[in-house]
Amino acid sequence: MANKPKKEAVASSKEDLASQVEDFLKKGGKVQQIPAGVSGQTTTSGPRQIVLSHKTS
Numbered sequence: 001m002a003n004k005p006k007k008e009a010v011a012s013s014k015e016d017l018a019s020q021v022e023d024f025l026k027k028g029g030k031v032q033q034i035p036a037g038v039s040g041q042t043t044t045s046g047p048r049q050i051v052l053s054h055k056t057s
Contacts, residue, residue, distance in 0.1 A: 025031070 021031075
């Protein structure tokens, strides 16, 4: 896909995704719509910031 022009690659990706969704639904899969603002985060404990480096004195 790296050699394809961007528009062609996007169209190909959309077709691939549509095909995968169709296969999923044919096998009995179900699509669940999640309301806006709902998070997939299951826990809120622990640090909430990522520390990239620790400066030592």
